[in-house]
Amino acid sequence: MGSSLHVDMTLSSRVELANLVHAAAEEVCRLAGIDEDTMMNLGLALREATVNAIKHGNRMVEDKPVLVGFDLKADRLEVSIKDQGSGFDFDHTADPRLPENIEKTNGRGLFLMRHFVDEVRYTHVPGSGTTVSLVVKLPRRRRRGRKR
Amino acid sequence: MKANTRDVGKVTIIDLNGKITMGKGDLILRDAVDGALKDGKTRLLINLASVSYMDSAGIGELVACFKRVREKKGIMKLVNPEGRVQDLLALTKLDEYFETYKSEPEAIASFAA
Numbered sequence: 001m002g003s004s005l006h007v008d009m010t011l012s013s014r015v016e017l018a019n020l021v022h023a024a025a026e027e028v029c030r031l032a033g034i035d036e037d038t039m040m041n042l043g044l045a046l047r048e049a050t051v052n053a054i055k056h057g058n059r060m061v062e063d064k065p066v067l068v069g070f071d072l073k074a075d076r077l078e079v080s081i082k083d084q085g086s087g088f089d090f091d092h093t094a095d096p097r098l099p100e101n102i103e104k105t106n107g108r109g110l111f112l113m114r115h116f117v118d119e120v121r122y123t124h125v126p127g128s129g130t131t132v133s134l135v136v137k138l139p140r141r142r143r144r145g146r147k148r
Numbered sequence: 149m150k151a152n153t154r155d156v157g158k159v160t161i162i163d164l165n166g167k168i169t170m171g172k173g174d175l176i177l178r179d180a181v182d183g184a185l186k187d188g189k190t191r192l193l194i195n196l197a198s199v200s201y202m203d204s205a206g207i208g209e210l211v212a213c214f215k216r217v218r219e220k221k222g223i224m225k226l227v228n229p230e231g232r233v234q235d236l237l238a239l240t241k242l243d244e245y246f247e248t249y250k251s252e253p254e255a256i257a258s259f260a261a
Contacts, residue, residue, distance in 0.1 A: 015170055015171040016171050016172070018169075018170065018171075019169075040201075040232070044201065044203065047169070047203050048203060048204055051170050051203070051204075051205065096240060097240060097241040102211075102241065102242070102245055103211060103215065103245075104208075104211070105208035105209070105211050105212045105215075106204070106205075106208050107204075108204035108207055108208065108240060109203075109204040111204075111240070112203075112204055112236075112239075112240075115239060
């Protein structure tokens, strides 16, 4: 296949659909020739982002869609997750590893996302929603058909 | 995910199999722990040998279960976290929060200490 690929998904805000997104991420990674470890990491990060979009962004209102887009380029795979929520303080989320937070039962999703992928970007447009983008950088040799 | 509960002496072992993730695995874990507590079991050992991974909800549920057991004056420990599960516990520093063992006999013996 070529070095580019694009997949769009529109989900109802149902938490169980995070499984579908996770599976889609794995398949996109397979098509792209991405290694299993990276594939697993992306799948987990994407699962977190999707659940956040459903639970916090769209407040579990089923009719509110979450848009997931996979964009494979020569040097990276970008996955965007867009909800209709009012955003959050992306730059100041609490560190779940601190003693005062360790017993909290939530608040680890963004921390895990940041660990599992190379870049996490955040955009909020008032009235439109919030987009979290996950970026996985790809090695140059991933390009198919080119010999060095 | 599936949960199977068995007793070894005074310790109740909950064997988990699958993924501890939001919406299903986390609830199965919760039900298994709550079921044991309802039966008066307060020495719980969560066997993670067959858990392939957890998401943040699954991790949160482990913490929630630990706190609920503690409220009932009980003890909850972990045994056999493997691969990604072990990595996740270390990453979130929960390997320092939970008492975790690499063998079931060792874990069971620790309850007597």
